[in-house]
Amino acid sequence: xxxxxxxxxxxxxxxxxxxxxxxxxxxxxxxxxxxxxxxxxxxxxxxxxxxxxxxxxxxxxxxxxxxxxxxxxxxxxxxxxxxxxxxxxxxxxxxxxxxxxxxxxxxxxxxxxxxxxxxxxxxxxxxxxxxxxxxxxxxxxxxxxxxxxxxxxxxxxxxxxxxxxxxxxxxxxxxxxxxxxxxxxxxxxxxxxxxxxxxxxxxxxxxxxxxxxxxxxxxxxxxxxxxxxxxxxxxxxxxxxxxxxxxxxxxxxxxxxxxxxxxxxxxxxxxxxxxxxxxxxxxxxxxxxxxxxxxx
Amino acid sequence: xxxxxxxxxxxxxxxxxxxxxxxxxxxxxxxxxxxxxxxxxxxxxxxxxxxxxxxxxxxxxxxxxxxxxxxxxxxxxxxxxxxxxxxxxxxxxxxxxxxxxxxxxxxxxxxxxxxxxxxxxxxxxxxxxxxxxxxxxxxxxxxxxxxxxxxxxxxxxxxxxxxxxxxxxxxxxxxxxxxxxxxxxxxxxxxxxxxxxxxxxxxxxxxxxxxxxxxxxxxxxxxxxxxxxxxxxxxxxxxxxxxxxxxxxxxxxxxxxxxxxxxxxxxxxxxxxxxxxxxxxxxxxxxxxxxxxxxxxxxxxxxxxxxxxxxxxxxxxxxxxxxxxxxxxxxxxxxxxxxxxxxxxxxxxxxxxxxxxxxxxxxxxxxxxxxxxxxxxxxxxxxxxxxxxxxxxxxxxxxxxxxxxxxxxxxxxxxxxxxxxxxxxxxxx
Numbered sequence: 001x002x003x004x005x006x007x008x009x010x011x012x013x014x015x016x017x018x019x020x021x022x023x024x025x026x027x028x029x030x031x032x033x034x035x036x037x038x039x040x041x042x043x044x045x046x047x048x049x050x051x052x053x054x055x056x057x058x059x060x061x062x063x064x065x066x067x068x069x070x071x072x073x074x075x076x077x078x079x080x081x082x083x084x085x086x087x088x089x090x091x092x093x094x095x096x097x098x099x100x101x102x103x104x105x106x107x108x109x110x111x112x113x114x115x116x117x118x119x120x121x122x123x124x125x126x127x128x129x130x131x132x133x134x135x136x137x138x139x140x141x142x143x144x145x146x147x148x149x150x151x152x153x154x155x156x157x158x159x160x161x162x163x164x165x166x167x168x169x170x171x172x173x174x175x176x177x178x179x180x181x182x183x184x185x186x187x188x189x190x191x192x193x194x195x196x197x198x199x200x201x202x203x204x205x206x207x208x209x210x211x212x213x214x215x216x217x218x219x220x221x222x223x224x225x226x227x228x229x230x231x232x233x234x235x236x237x238x239x240x241x242x243x244x245x246x247x248x249x250x251x252x253x254x255x256x257x258x259x260x261x262x263x264x265x266x267x268x269x270x271x272x273x274x275x276x277x278x279x280x281x282x283x284x285x286x287x288x289x290x291x292x293x294x295x296x
Numbered sequence: 297x298x299x300x301x302x303x304x305x306x307x308x309x310x311x312x313x314x315x316x317x318x319x320x321x322x323x324x325x326x327x328x329x330x331x332x333x334x335x336x337x338x339x340x341x342x343x344x345x346x347x348x349x350x351x352x353x354x355x356x357x358x359x360x361x362x363x364x365x366x367x368x369x370x371x372x373x374x375x376x377x378x379x380x381x382x383x384x385x386x387x388x389x390x391x392x393x394x395x396x397x398x399x400x401x402x403x404x405x406x407x408x409x410x411x412x413x414x415x416x417x418x419x420x421x422x423x424x425x426x427x428x429x430x431x432x433x434x435x436x437x438x439x440x441x442x443x444x445x446x447x448x449x450x451x452x453x454x455x456x457x458x459x460x461x462x463x464x465x466x467x468x469x470x471x472x473x474x475x476x477x478x479x480x481x482x483x484x485x486x487x488x489x490x491x492x493x494x495x496x497x498x499x500x501x502x503x504x505x506x507x508x509x510x511x512x513x514x515x516x517x518x519x520x521x522x523x524x525x526x527x528x529x530x531x532x533x534x535x536x537x538x539x540x541x542x543x544x545x546x547x548x549x550x551x552x553x554x555x556x557x558x559x560x561x562x563x564x565x566x567x568x569x570x571x572x573x574x575x576x577x578x579x580x581x582x583x584x585x586x587x588x589x590x591x592x593x594x595x596x597x598x599x600x601x602x603x604x605x606x607x608x609x610x611x612x613x614x615x616x617x618x619x620x621x622x623x624x625x626x627x628x629x630x631x632x633x634x635x636x637x638x639x640x641x642x643x644x645x646x647x648x649x650x651x652x653x654x655x656x657x658x659x660x661x662x663x664x665x666x667x668x669x670x671x672x673x674x675x676x677x678x679x680x681x682x683x684x685x686x687x688x689x690x691x692x693x694x695x696x697x698x699x700x701x702x703x704x705x706x707x708x709x710x711x712x713x714x715x716x717x718x719x720x721x722x723x724x725x
Contacts, residue, residue, distance in 0.1 A: 135483075152547060157549070157700075159701045245551060246551065246697035247698040247701070248694060258372070262372035263371065264684075264687040265396050265399070265683065
């Protein structure tokens with residue numbers, strides 16, 4: 001029997017200029033399967049009435065925008081993300097600048113600075129929950145010993161302090177990521193620029209404003225965009241520390257969705273919240289995607 | 297040489313035989329996935345791990361894989377797995393999660409298995425209330441497990457230190473407040489710790505306050521909130537003021553979970569808690585130096601208008617996706633058998649939903665904790681068994697936290713919860 005190679009058959013013959021489709025196809029199919037399917041499924045769920053299809057309705061969205069708790073949760077998320085990202089960038093930039101200088105045991109300090117980022121969210125949450133404990137907590141004990149507070153403080157039970165206390169932990173936990181990106185950016189700025197400016201008599205502040213910041217601009221945008229996306233999705237830390245309490249003071253979109261879906265079994269409503277959250281995230285990340293595509 | 301060749305073939309033959317027989321045996325052996333939050337808690341973890349080899353010994357064709365899950369994560373984990381067509385064959389839930397699982401079809405109907413065991417006669421061994429709570433549309437969809445009432449757990453030594461008679465625990469909520477004031481000496485000690493976190497254990501501890509004052513969460517038909525009654529308002533205010541006005545609870549109560557409370561008791565930071573059969577063993581595991589079994593005592597909960605307490609009932613559920621229903625039923629029968637229910641009590645001090653254990657076993661009748669717990673079962677009440685319950689309880693604990701932290705007055709927080717709960721109940725399912 002004569003074996004005919006598939007490629008010689010007319011049906012299977014592909015022109016050279018179309019060969020790329022073959023190479024792109026597996027990856028595209030995988031993406032559609034992994035990303036597209038759940039996304040479409042979520043959108044479909046969000047327009048089912050509570051209790052399931054088959055009819056379609058926008059009632060979940062209408063309920064969502066009228067719900068005072070959702071509005072509070074949305075506001076909490078904006079505050080949490082804004083303060084977290086701003087503090088990550090400030091501290092990350094500061095530490096990156098220090099670690100970019102010629103200092104003693106630089107690799108060791110870089111390693112130490114990265115450590116909080118390596119620890120999983122849940123572990124960080126549990127450790128800090130104990131550290132904040134008003135009776136046994138090491139944090140109160142330390143601050144009392146150095147005289148910064150006059151009495152034990154209820155960090156996670158106080159409506160004024162709960163969200164800030166979680167953000168403080170998130171600062172500690174998340175700044176190394178921004179620092180890492182900015183450190184890479186700092187190392188890519190040619191040293192000759194600093195040397196030339198120094199010869200011209202530029203001060204340290206002028207060097208920072210005129211050379212360092214413009215040199216870091218792209219890296220800053222990347223770090224900001226990625227950090228915003230990550231912080232909107234932050235779940236384990238808040239869930240283990242406060243579960244959204246006291247009241248709804250520390251409830252953010254991710255914990256709210258989890259609660260609606262897994263604790264209340266409101267699949268359709270939770271999907272509507274998830275769709276709104278994704279839309280908000282897309283609005284934030286689109287400029288980043290646009291910037292990357294412009295570069296290409 | 298000839299002998300060596302013979303030995304070689306004998307060894308080869310035996311190897312082939314054992315390989316094939318092991319393969320065939322492995323093919324026939326059924327593996328069941330068994331998941332329970334108790335597997336993350338001492339001393340339950342060891343008790344369960346010790347019991348399973350006994351089951352495997354009696355059923356050589358069944359192997360049981362133990363899958364620990366945290367108390368709080370069990371519902372999300374099982375929901376996702378069952379929705380995906382997977383999940384453990386047998387899993388453990390508290391009874392108040394059952395309506396949600398029944399509603400979604402996440403519990404297998406056990407009627408055919410029960411019929412084979414003798415039907416109604418087989419079920420006679422359990423308390424009728426417990427069996428009723430396992431039913432969905434008239435059919436049994438789960439088997440009852442631990443059955444306990446909530447009681448007052450207190451430290452007799454701290455009572456003596458405060459000049460209180462440990463043999464005379466508080467009988468009314470007014471007396472309870474007086475005792476608390478005498479026991480509280482901050483920052484060393486507080487009277488009582490009650491969890492204030494959004495945790496399923498909250499309602500077990502709070503409900504006796506509400507019910508005893510004559511209030512309730514919902515109207516009898518479960519269609520409206522009943523939190524606007526004077527009794528409910530009085531109970532809520534009394535509970536909140538223990539923390540905000542009288543300061544007899546330790547700081548941090550709004551975020552405390554059950555384990556935090558037990559830690560406070562274990563380290564003599566608080567003198568009382570509302571607990572049950574599991575309290576002494578867990579407190580003992582946290583701090584063996586306390587000698588919890590000697591130092592702690594149990595008493596009926598104080599009362600106001602009527603004596604009432606919350607019922608704790610756990611349940612064993614068979615996954616509708618199980619590929620081995622016969623074997624899973626055997627495991628269910630084993631863990632709810634008279635022998636094992638007594639074993640759970642002896643090792644973990646939890647009383648049983650089986651009458652032939654809780655009402656007859658001398659080990660239970662003579663135990664200083666179990667005897668009190670069993671005596672309170674007739675005063676037991678269960679929270680409403682409706683699918684919206686977790687959401688209602690979340691709205692309620694939000695109000696408790698808002699009042700604890702003085703974000704709102706108790707009256708305003710309760711009124712807001714009342715409105716929200718009515719909104720939840722009015723929503724079409």
